[in-house]
Amino acid sequence: MPSEDPFRLRVLQGTLDLIILRTLASMGPQHAYGIATRLEQVSGEQLRLNQGTLYPALVRLEQEGWIKASWGTTPSNREAKFYALTGAGRKALERETRRWRQMSGLVEKLLCEE
Amino acid sequence: MRGVRRFFARLAALFSRRRAEGELAREIAAHLALLQEEFEGRGLSVEEARVAARRAYGGVEQAKEMHREARSFALMEQLAQDMRYAVRQLRRSPGFAVVAILTLALGIGANTAIFSLVDAVMLRPLPVKDPQQLVSLEWVGELGVDQTGPSNEDKAGNTVAPIFSYPAFERMEAGSKGTASLFGFVPLGDVNLKLNGTHYLVPAEVVTLGYFADLGIRPELGRILTAADFDAGAAPAAMISDGLWAARFQRGREALGSTITFGGTAYTIIGVAPRGFFGLDPSMPFDLWVPFVRGRNLGPRGQTAAPMGESPFVAERWWWMYVVARPKAGVRREALQAQLDTILQRSLAAAQLSAPSRAHIRLVSAGRGMDTLRQVYSEPLYILLVIVAVVLLMACANLAALLSARGASRGREIAVRLAVGASRARLVRQLLAESALLAFSGAAVGLLFAWWGLGLLTGLTTEEMPLSAGINGPVVLFTCFVAIATVLVFGLAPAFRATRGKSAGALKQLSRQADRARGSLLPEQMLVAAQVAASLLLLVGAGLFLRTLWNYEAQPVGFDTSHLLLFTPSFDRGTPDAAEAQFCRQLRERVATLPGVQVVGTSNVEFLSGSTNSWPMATQNPAKRPTTVYFLNVGPGFFDAMRIPLLEGRPIGATDASAAYGGAVISQGTARAVFGGENPLGQRITFPGLNHRTYEIVGIASDTKYMDFSPGFPKTVYLPFSETADGADFEVRTAGNPGALASAVRAVAREIDPGVPLADVTTESDLAARALTQQRLFVRVSGFFTPLALVLAFVGFYGILSYAVARRTAEIGIRMALGAQRRDILSLIVRQAAVVVASGIGAGIVASLGLARLIEHQLFGVRATDPLTYALASIALIVVALVACWIPARRAMRVDPMVALRHE
Secondary structure (H helix, E strand, O other), X not given: OOOOOHHHXXXXXXXXXXXXXXXXXXXXXXXXXHHHHHHHHHHOOOOOOOHHHHHHXXXXXXXXXXXXXXXXXXXXXXXXXXXXEOHHHHHHHHHHHHHHXXXXXXXXXXXXXX | OOOHHHHHHHHHHOOOHHHHHHHHHHHHHHHHHHHHHXXXXXXXXXXXXXXXXXXXXXXXXXXXXXXXXXXXXXXXXXXXHHHHHHHHHHHHOHHHHHHHHHHHHHHHHHHHHHHHHHHHHHHOOOOOOOHHHOEEEEEEEEOOOEEOOOOEEOOOOXXXXXXXOHHHHHHHHHHOOOOEEEEEEEEEEEEEEEEOOEEEEEEEEEEOOHHHHHHOOOOOEEOXXXXXXXXXXXXXEEEEOHHHHHHHXXXXXXXXXXXXXXXXXXXXXXXXXXXXXXXXXXXXXXXEEEEOOOOOOOOHHHOOOOOOOOOOOOOOOEEOEEEEEEEOOOXXXXXXXXXXXXXXXXXXXXXXXXXXXXXXXXXXXOOOOOOHHHHHHXXXXXXXXXXXXXXXXXXXHHHHHHHHXXXXXXXXXXXXXXXXXXXXXXXXXXXXXXXXXXXXHHHHHHHHHHHHHHHHHHHHHOOOOOOOOOOOHHHHHHHHHHHHHHXXXXXXXXXXXXXXXXXXXXXXXXXXXXXXXXXXXXXXHHHHHHHHHHHHHHHHHHHHHHHHHHHHHHOOOOOOOOOEEEEEEOOOOOOOHHHHHHHHHHHHHHHHOOOOEEEEEEEOOOOOOOOOOEEEEEEOOOOOOOEEEEEEEEOOOHHHHHOOOEEEEOOOOHHHHOOOOOEEEEEHHHHHHHHOOOOOOOOEEEOOXXXXXXXXXXXXXXXXXOOOOOOOOOOEEEEEOOOOOOOOEEEEEEOOOHHHHHHHHHHHXXXXXXXXXXXXXXXXXXXXXXHOHHHHHHHHHHHHHHHHHHXXXXXXXXXXXXXXXXHOHHHHHHHHHOOOOHHHHHHHHHHHHHHHHHHHHHHHHHHHHHHHHHHHOOOOOOOOOOHHHHHHHHHHHHHHHHHHHHHHHHHHHOOOHHHHHHHO
């Protein structure tokens, strides 16, 4: 892993899959650059990453059958590999989102009790 | 389910690497282009935008590596990469690759060939149900019974034999019904049988009811023998082997119901045993099985009655049946042994033995077949295994040296790769991949060698060891194991050495060390010393085995083995004695008239055939205890045909067979041992318990070997045939090549009676050669590998010395410039060689002495520590080393100081 804040990275790794799925669900098919840009936009300055680090997650999701890649062209007429959510990916997103909510709700509760 | 799909995707990715890599590169380029476009849009120049894009993207190579790791199994991919790299490397130096692969193939092939013998003899379980449960019965002790079958002596001097009388078997079988199932069997030898009007000799076995059922044999065709087949009144039934079925019936169904006739009984074939089932002794495959039924002509190896004429089924004092047991579930072996032991004592009482007798039962695992073959061959096979293991070690040492040299010459490449950040583990793995590639190529070629060598080996031993040794699953597994072991032995150390940090510096240091090295050896010198040690081991072994063979062959056997044709008419079991005698008389007369035949002799045992008869012989002096002697029955002409000189008296003549006191001839050694100073001629001798005849000693023959080449001469007694029987074995002395007469003799026999084929047609010199098969096998195997070992040692020597000279050229130049004589330079080189030779020979002698005990039993006339052999072997190695020294030394002496120094 390239040098990044270790804490931020760990958080990222655990949730990167979810974030990518969510991004594709809301924006439609996107290339890696688009996903990275979106991530940075949404997070403000909190999440900045070497864009290359997205690749392992993309491979993983593709191999799970949750996203599908195909080559296309950008509005500026450049070629790029576009990733789109599949049916299985949509279901996985629902499932993972639910799990995340439960999880974060639980953590939130625990933190509030103090 | 999550993960499974991905696992297969990753697995698949292993095979689409090239496409995936291209795709990835394209994706990254596109990504970077998009980033750059973005930065350009923000107003940066093209060049600035490019740099900024790179920065935002992060390490391209790292991203690729992460992608690869996520995409597939990185380790496997790297392994594949290493293998491809190794193939490229080896293709670049084909000479090295060929030498290395051939060297290894030789070592691995030799090991595979010998291991397949070990597998066939010692390891392979019988193809029967739960073979590990089977135990065979032996008795240990001293019994005054007549034994027909194998017996040994244990260390305490007790007789150990796996044979029992039929009544003893019946008692044990009935008495142990609750704890085990017992069955018995007896080899009948090669039975002369009639099938579809033709006579064949077929190895047959007679079995009890439990045999096929307890072994869990499922017939290939028909059924197995059942209880009904064992009734006295039952129609005679027989089972045949798959081999006989194929040879005589071409695997046709008509085999069932066909008739096989021998011993006056017509047997109907009721079943075919499964392929691969040959009985319980891997050294004695059978083709025919018939049930034990009283009243039929069934006794071991041609004998249809006990010595005193009793039926085999009631004779208490004739022990001849093998017995095997399968203990019932939960029955401990000790318990069964104790139970059978008690029953055995009843049989001993029933036998009413005159001499005090004692014996107890011992159970021996029989899952891999009867024990006899293993007992005979385990030691020789281990010796052969040691020989080939030493050869393999030599091959490994040689390769390690070669790889070290390669590692050294690749030092720069490796140093560079280490410097640019290749991990050491990865480099070691890469070098090991090369070794593994060599080892497995070597193993593949070695399997071919083994297949070919096994043909030679079994061809050499087929008479002694009719085994189905072959390359099978376990053998291939063994070969793979050996290949992996060799990789570790010859590849690991050079790989670590080559990748040791700062290789170049280390190398330089190495050559400095070489100058100082007097006491300690450098690794490559150690490898050559190891080769010298291994060569010495092989040389000593070869020398000892060769001298053993010579010593055996140089022994006087007491008769003339050349120009003797041997054969044995094979009668149908149960042919009346008179008919046999008449056939033999006619055959003897007719053969004697054949051109080229000088004398025809007959006997009931052939000399050096491995068989013998022995029995206690009593003299007229009642005070003297009977002496056990080796006897054989001979017809007139025997002494002439064998050219055994008679020292006194006359030979056995035609009338001795029927005379009241038939003439007997004793050997010189017997005369000395039994009669001492008395004159034996005219003395009467008897064999109590063997027969009721009294013989008169009419002659003394000079000593001869009898059963085999064992040292010394046995106490032999020659007796005439009984009135009704005449010789079974013929000894024909010929003027020319005895083998050339074989077909003429067969033709004569066929004319007299086409129903009596001749068996074992051979020559006495072949028999003598066969008696030394094992010794010759050792000589051939060690004789084959020893020169190869010497060549390897030579190459090793030449290699390190040439390397040393090349490395020290400058130094030699300086020495010469400073006034050193050629002699000094020579001694410089020779001294280095001497250290290696001396330490190699020293280690070799220690190893040889350590292994001496292993071969002690196999030697004859020479001690395993024979100083002469050791000295000759050492001298041979010193000569090899000197020759290997010669060229590098000359090169060193011819060094031109000016050239050498300029080079520096």
